Amino acid sequence: MQPDTKTTLLDIAEKAARSRGFDGFSYGDLAQAAGIRKASIHYHFATKAVLSAALMDRYHASVEQVCTEIEATHQNAADRLAALVAFYRNALGGGETLCLCVAFTISRDSLADEVKDKIVAFRAMMTTWITALFELGKQDGTISAISAPEAEAHATLATLEGAHLAAHAEQNLTAFDKATEVLLAR
DSSP states (O other): OOOHHHHHHHHHHHHHOOOOOOHGHHHHHHHHTTTTTTHHHHHOOOOHHHHHHHHHHHHHHHHHHHHHHHHHOSSSSHHHHHHHHHHHHHTTTTOOOHHHHHHHHHGGGSSSSHHHHHHHHHHHHHHHHHHHHHHHHHHOSSOOSOHHHHHHHHHHHHHHHHHHHHHHHHHHHHHHHHHHHHHOOO
16 A cells, blocks of 8 residues: 555655754755655645644654564563563664654754753653563563662663764664673663
């Protein structure tokens, strides 16, 4: 089944944002990639801020679904943590792309307040999920030396996001692997 124009535009915009950042693409770029006129994009997304908000909504829902799938397929905390790290690693596209939240955060000053709020909400969702992961790890003993699950969740998210930036800067997944090595060793 062929995706509709709106979905196609979201797909193209997400790929552009994840590889070049929010400031690295225009409606002209999207129009050319989609084979439509710029005016057609405005029909679906009146402004780049509206488009960016829609991207964050879709990304939030998608990653939330990934977390649900991780919970369903991995019973212990260590396996869930490894699956989360693998998800973030795969999002790098060989070092060519970033997760959408990191890509947008780099261009924070260019974003509409609504999009900034959506980034905060996304990070809160991830921190809550990772906190629960560490609480499970404390119960099931599969992750060592857990002292403060919420603080460790914040540190883990920062590590994953920072590892993304390092791998993207070097266009090399080894940078990500080295940054997450200690986390996975736990």
